Amino acid sequence: MLCVLLLLPLLRADELTKKLMARVSEEAEAFQRLAPEVLGEETLHQRSLKPAGRFHPRIGNEPQKPVWQERTIVSEYGFTAFSGADSSSLHELRQVTSVDGKKIEDTKKAQQALAKAITASDDGQKKQLLKQFEKYGLLGAVTDYGQALLLFTRRNMERYEFTARGSNSLNGQSVRVFGYRQIDGPEAVTVIEENRNDRVKHLRIEGELWVRSDNFVPVRIIMVATQGEGLDRVKEEASIDYAMSAYGALLPVKTEHHETRAGKVVAENQFTYSNFKKFGASTDITFDK
DSSP states (O other): OHHHHHHHHHHHHHHHHHHHHHHHHHHHHHHHHHGGGEEEEEEEEEEEEOOOOSOOOOBTTBOOOOOEEEEEEEEEEEEEOOTTSOTTOOEEEEEEEEETTEEOSOHHHHHHHHHHHHHOSSSHHHHHHHHHHHTTOOSSOOOSOTTGGGGGSTTTGGGEEEEEEEEEEETTEEEEEEEEEEOSSSOSEEEEEGGGTTEEEEEOOEEEEEEETTTOOEEEEEEEEEEOSGGGOEEEEEEEEEEEOTTSSEEEEEEEEEEEETTEEEEEEEEEEEEEEEEOSSSSOOEEO
16 A cells, blocks of 8 residues: 555646646647748847957946947747758748837838748848847847647657646646756757857756646747756746747737846846737738738
């Protein structure tokens, strides 16, 4: 009898994990089908430390204080795949409409341009939009968090180890919390260090999956990736919230990201996503209501 009592919690935890994996992978694949067919509006507010210059003036005995840069960018926002890449690998694509309150492009024209780029057979227009977003001089900018749900498609699930961590609440809703840790497969996070000649680091992730208690639909993905020690320690933390759309699949509603180096925050990014519309893949882009 003692052995049975000890095994029951293990069996229960295993059943919960199987239910989690089945439902989350189902929602990930529904997102994968829908995402290339929708456009939304993204607002990014960023605070980031400007890189220190070579010259460091001192006033008296006071060291130079860190200089923070803040920026708000509004874009039409969608998802696309690049030719030659895995069709299941989606990337964020944006057409900027305003920067710090200054209008860059008309919203309707931006929607048309972005939709045509997403549906284009070649990558030329897509790469142009990526460069447009980069040119606004964002420091520590992050991309490709909106599709974090695709980390947990059916074929990717075996790359993670899951553990039940109890319950919590989100926006008044009861949720179950599961920890996960990447144990196999390619590193999920890429860090490009601008202050080190664009050195590239690939990091494995761990974090938490928050799912609704009643049906295991995911509502939040927390991602943490770390590398290095001491002054070289880099930590990337992101929290991505999802909600069910009018089109029967989850879409992102908010992302919060923090980057720390040597234990100090150097960049904060807050994304909000809204007004998603489904469009037809044709020359004359029309939106479903």
